[in-house]
Amino acid sequence: xxxxxxxxxxxxEGALTHARGPxxxxxxxxxxFGSVAALTDVSLEVAGGEIVAVVGPSGCGKSxxxxxxxxxxxxxxxxxxxAGAVLMPQRDLLLPWLSAIDNAALALRLAGASKAAAxxxxxxxxxxxxxxxxxxxxxxxxxGGMRQRVAFLRTLxxxxxxxxxxxxxxxxxxxxxxxxxxxxxxxxxxxPRTVLLVTHDVEEAVLLADRVVVLSPRPGxxxxxxxxxxxxxxxxxxxxxxxxRAQALKALR
Amino acid sequence: xxxxxxxxxxxxxxxxxxxxxxxxxxxxxxxxxxxxLWDAFTVTAGEIALGLLLALGAALALAVxxxxxxxxxxxxxxxxxxxxxxxxxxxAPLLVVWFGFALFPKxxxxxxxxxxxxxxxxxxxxxxxxxxxxxxLRTLGATRWQVLRHVEAPSALPGLFTGAxxxxxxxxIAAVLAEQxxxxxxxxxxxxxxxxxxxxxxxxxxVVVLSLFSVALFAALALAxxxxxxxxxxxxx
Numbered sequence: 001x002x003x004x005x006x007x008x009x010x011x012x013e014g015a016l017t018h019a020r021g022p023x024x025x026x027x028x029x030x031x032x033f034g035s036v037a038a039l040t041d042v043s044l045e046v047a048g049g050e051i052v053a054v055v056g057p058s059g060c061g062k063s064x065x066x067x068x069x070x071x072x073x074x075x076x077x078x079x080x081x082x083a084g085a086v087l088m089p090q091r092d093l094l095l096p097w098l099s100a101i102d103n104a105a106l107a108l109r110l111a112g113a114s115k116a117a118a119x120x121x122x123x124x125x126x127x128x129x130x131x132x133x134x135x136x137x138x139x140x141x142x143x144g145g146m147r148q149r150v151a152f153l154r155t156l157x158x159x160x161x162x163x164x165x166x167x168x169x170x171x172x173x174x175x176x177x178x179x180x181x182x183x184x185x186x187x188x189x190x191x192p193r194t195v196l197l198v199t200h201d202v203e204e205a206v207l208l209a210d211r212v213v214v215l216s217p218r219p220g221x222x223x224x225x226x227x228x229x230x231x232x233x234x235x236x237x238x239x240x241x242x243x244x245r246a247q248a249l250k251a252l253r
Numbered sequence: 254x255x256x257x258x259x260x261x262x263x264x265x266x267x268x269x270x271x272x273x274x275x276x277x278x279x280x281x282x283x284x285x286x287x288x289x290l291w292d293a294f295t296v297t298a299g300e301i302a303l304g305l306l307l308a309l310g311a312a313l314a315l316a317v318x319x320x321x322x323x324x325x326x327x328x329x330x331x332x333x334x335x336x337x338x339x340x341x342x343x344x345a346p347l348l349v350v351w352f353g354f355a356l357f358p359k360x361x362x363x364x365x366x367x368x369x370x371x372x373x374x375x376x377x378x379x380x381x382x383x384x385x386x387x388x389x390l391r392t393l394g395a396t397r398w399q400v401l402r403h404v405e406a407p408s409a410l411p412g413l414f415t416g417a418x419x420x421x422x423x424x425x426i427a428a429v430l431a432e433q434x435x436x437x438x439x440x441x442x443x444x445x446x447x448x449x450x451x452x453x454x455x456x457x458x459x460v461v462v463l464s465l466f467s468v469a470l471f472a473a474l475a476l477a478x479x480x481x482x483x484x485x486x487x488x489x490x
């Protein structure tokens with residue numbers, strides 16, 4: 001859980017990076033796959049340190065937007081600038097032959113670190129983010145929620161300023177998902193990053209994000225932006241959260 | 254059961270001993286001819302083992318090359334399939350003419366027969382990595398080579414074992430046929446000589462020895478697979 005000091009520090013860091021301009025800038029982007037238009041004229045900015053949630057109905061091009069930001073796809077029109085982004089897909093995609101810590105440290109290995117050095121860098125995060133004792137567990141020995149935590153650490157340890165989270169908790173049951181949302185809020189308070197979070201869960205968006213961007217059904221376009229100026233940690237039962245959730249749901253219809 | 258049925262059939266059916274010896278005759282031959290069988294066995298076992306290694310090396314090199322190059326895939330894959338239709342009795346004498354009675358032509362035959370069942374599952378394993386997994390690796394900064402080393406190669410490991418087990422099953426036949434095409438030693442040579450001498454029990458004893466070797470190799474591979482690719486046998490939670 002983020003304490004008020006941590007929240008203040010995070011706000012400060014956000015403001016500092018903000019001064020250097022947006023970490024992600026998407027301008028007038030259109031993308032089609034064959035005859036199917038996924039996104040039309042989408043513009044979006046994410047300031048450094050900001051957490052922006054993108055909500056929209058299934059198939060509105062949310063995942064496409066993340067792949068564009070991560071440089072995995074090129075837009076048909078418009079342009080995308082991002083300060084180095086890493087993707088966390090909905091499926092954890094942990095490698096079954098690696099232990100949890102080696103999975104988390106994968107990006108460090110790819111960058112040339114030795115196995116031991118990569119583990120040494122990953123180990124403190126395991127302890128800090130509630131995964132201590134699970135370093136050497138194999139992915140198939142971990143629950144769905146734990147696997148997502150490891151997948152998130154792998155994303156963090158890629159060392160890129162922008163995290164693109166694609167429905168990170170979409171495959172989890174409701175109880176685990178609520179735990180994971182609280183865990184992610186805490187993890188981001190600890191390890192501030194610029195985050196672009198795609199979800200179809202409006203409540204998740206309001207709980208986690210500084211700003212919620214609503215996309216229309218396919219082809220996706222931005223229909224509304226909702227600022228979430230609420231203190232953290234937030235709970236789903238707060239009236240202010242419920243009100244913003246209702247506002248976002250209305251925008252989706 | 255099987256042995257009992259065989260014994261009864263061999264004794265009661267009136268089939269001549271030199272066509273189908275009873276298991277007891279084969280057992281006796283195993284003991285009496287053990288020196289002869291052992292000498293032949295070491296030769297053939299060497300051919301099988303080295304031929305399998307050659308097949309493994311060739312299969313891995315081919316699989317990676319074909320996997321990395323779609324052009325090569327189109328050009329080479331049909332040839333690989335075609336290579337499997339060449340009957341050993343046609344190619345083996347030719348190899349004997351070229352390379353003589355030595356070890357090398359046998360290795361070529363064994364490798365030729367064994368590489369194909371390895372190439373196919375390895376290629377499927379390399380190509381079977383989910384597209385999302387590749388995207389993830391790219392955003393984590395992996396190069397093409399790193400994707401191969403860290404993801405595709407381990408993914409192909411269970412396929413490699415499947416292929417190697419299939420290869421072991423056909424390697425013995427290949428070695429025997431290669432020896433029968435021209436050699437002065439080995440199990441195939443022993444069988445070729447035993448049959449016209451009406452020493453059928455000895456020929457069967459040779460078959461038993463070779464089968465045991467194949468079963469042992471197969472078991473060793475299964476064990477190695479459980480050690481080296483344990484994830485392939487665990488069920489995801």
